[in-house]
Amino acid sequence: MSSARPEYGEEELLASVMADLIGDVRLVAVGAASPIPATAALLARERGGGRPRVSLLQSRKHNFFTDGGVELFDCAGQGRVDVFFLSGAQIDGEANINLVCIGDPSRPTVRFPGSFGSAYLYYVVPKVILFRTEHSRRTLVPKVDFISAPGTSPDNVYRPGGPVALVTGRCLFSFERRKRRFRLESIHPGHTLAEIEEHTGFAFDRADEVAVTPAPSAETLRIMREVVAPEVAEIYPHFAAKAFRIGAAA
């Protein structure tokens, strides 16, 4: 860790980046096993004085849906879910994501859990933020082995939603739907362009000079640690213990 590096953890930086990506919207939903997106959503809500509304599907307290698991999908179909987060075992340069397998699906060499809600939500949620902390040629590939959900669709396919960005442990990409390509927007402090080029399996656009991802402000860090961290700890105790050094006996 460089001595110039400010006092925050990687999780705090990524949550801060994602919270900025959320922007001024009405409703953010966060799926299961997504502690950094959950942190980002709660941070955005806290900074917005209660806006956006946030539904953490894995939480009892922070999930306002009352119509069962189907309600998230209906709500998204109605156009009410502004932001959702998706990950991928593989993500390719056209923002296709693979959550299923490598090899023949009936006899795969590697099997992942499955597509979850991706093959619907990726199409109908206007701002899908992709996240994958592991930034490697294993995860960011030229072409996914199985398309759980495609990054873009032909013009005649109903698709009000799709990817807007990809946040990794090394950088932030934006996604340009028209060009079907990622664009490197900023490099996280402590990382380099050369390193990103080495570890990314797909080609991407960039400016000649790529910005450094801004560090979280002191106020953002304060809110995240004092208000958001205890909320996150109720759902993800192990994560919170590591990211915020709080709670969790384990």
Added chain:
Amino acid sequence: MSSARPEYGEEELLASVMADLIGDVRLVAVGAASPIPATAALLARERGGGRPRVSLLQSRKHNFFTDGGVELFDCAGQGRVDVFFLSGAQIDGEANINLVCIGDPSRPTVRFPGSFGSAYLYYVVPKVILFRTEHSRRTLVPKVDFISAPGTSPDNVYRPGGPVALVTGRCLFSFERRKRRFRLESIHPGHTLAEIEEHTGFAFDRADEVAVTPAPSAETLRIMREVVAPEVAEIYPHFAAKAFRIGAAA
């Protein structure tokens, strides 16, 4: 009124006839403004020791649906509703029912409330019992002016349900779907075949000798008056006051 006539009212007779028509089934539903069918359903439940289950849509206490008004229709679509009751401003000899209007629907000469659930339930509930106390050439017509729901459908139309009987103030008809005709099954005590022929606007089949509708047994009358009548009075106080001479200040 003939001196031989047993001590029961017309409503009690009709409810008894309908209760017998219900038979041994799992679930009977009764719509709004249907006091005699409601009496029949509760009578059938009482005589069956709790079977069939009964849902009176107009009642809070005797309506077990908890998923809103849509649940009756979904439940019927699932094939779970065995018996339902429908009426018609007009009913014709092919069991078509009209609940909408007489004349051009955009400028009718007579307008009725509307089709309610008929254009769906008539198709999917196996035993639909038609009821119309007023038995006249005004109500039982050669051909309805507007088909809210048809009595039969072409063979290729999905139709697990349909009419099985028509109960009027004068008699009981069965309905033969294959022949698309009513058959006079029995004439209520105090009424005559000549009278029925005079007041029925459509042709119907009958045996050479038509039976007399059996009077309700003493036990049926006892259950109806002691157990069912107070339940009906909670929903239809005016009806119960008239039919059973109980309850209702009005």
Added chain:
Amino acid sequence: MTVIAERLEDALARISDGCMLAAPNESAGVSMEATRALIRRGIRRLHLVALPTSTLQADLLIGAGAIATLETSAVSLGEIGLAPRFTAAVKSGAIVMKDATCAALYAALQAAEKGIPFMPLRGLIGSDLARYRPEWRVIDNPYGHDDPIVLLPAIKPDVALFHAPMADRAGNVWIGRERDLAILAHAAKATVVTVERLHEANLLDDPVLAAGTLPGVYVDAVAVAPRGAWPLGLPDHYTADMAHLADYARLAATAEGFARYLGEHVDVKRAA
């Protein structure tokens, strides 16, 4: 965020002339207080979707000249008899009547709820209702053989309006088992609710209350209107005022009598 309106009239601001307004029937919770306020405001050209039927609400709006199109499965005053202004308006052609059947209205609103353009439904074929609804298309079921089935296009109301027992300050509304209210709110672009009272705690904090709660995310505005369903009833709270409804039926039998009813019961706001 849901607005908890001080004045009912403020909550109703988003219900504009010419909009498609959706409402439940009286067994679920009709906001008669809001209906009277809209008439006082002089609302016009509504396309009213009544799920699945209506009673006084439609009749009153029709009599007041507020409705251009009515889409529902039946209008009557229940045990009291026919709905006089509805009957007169259909016979004179003063309103466009889109006759439906209950299950078809549910399915079309649930299509909007699910964000799909249409919903298939059994039944309907051979009913004259379908003759007057060219938008109900018959297709051959792709999973059958010579099996015609009707498709119903989604109904997406501009605003859903209903009355419920209570809401909290976050805009969550307790609807109990009246799930029709949830279908309406999910299907509509905006939802306005009147309630008997405000519940001070968050309804979602209690798992038993949460089971009957419509989340505030669907609710744009809430106003408190005690006995706001009157003279209709509110399930588990109060029954319909049958004497008043009988008076209404008598007066509304003529245009003059209806005008007198408006003067007595609508033009002047009830004391709180």
Added chain:
Amino acid sequence: MTVIAERLEDALARISDGCMLAAPNESAGVSMEATRALIRRGIRRLHLVALPTSTLQADLLIGAGAIATLETSAVSLGEIGLAPRFTAAVKSGAIVMKDATCAALYAALQAAEKGIPFMPLRGLIGSDLARYRPEWRVIDNPYGHDDPIVLLPAIKPDVALFHAPMADRAGNVWIGRERDLAILAHAAKATVVTVERLHEANLLDDPVLAAGTLPGVYVDAVAVAPRGAWPLGLPDHYTADMAHLADYARLAATAEGFARYLGEHVDVKRAA
């Protein structure tokens, strides 16, 4: 009428070899007690539909050789990691895996709930999921112009099986806001439920409890199984036994370890 079974095994009698069994995920209420009882009985060739995902239940049934076909959107052990028996069985081809996505499973079960042969759904086009599901047909939306949309055939399970907080003696089951359980029960031909406890009064008599109650008309059998979701959690009642699940993950990494787990935790019934 609903049977309130004295013995769990009696309630499970209608779940037969080769049937299509539908179950919710752990956030709604999985009957692990019934799952263990079915494995003890030696159930075989199940077509398990897990709405919309599964964890330990699918993994345990797969490891025990009870599953022929699995239809769901994902199987894992959540934060603990991959589901070992699922992963091994898919890789070896021991089960037929019908990969879905959550919204498609809901829509197909809701088609059964509504008694319609199919449901349209947005999304899906261009996903490789659709490549392996020839029954997902693409049609041109009749209400659009050059607007392809997927149709999903109804899924009608033979039996729905889940765990809930309580039931009454009439067979009404309190499910709270876990409406997925209602979708399953509505869609399935029969429903078997385990509950934490019996509620002595009729759940429908209390309007607040009624709002979260599945009526007994859908429920064929109920058995009491305290902590019946263990080692998974039951919302608002108890959380998952993470230490036990971690032990499971470790053991189930090998066929031998899994057999040992079965011997220790499944073959012998838990003390009540």
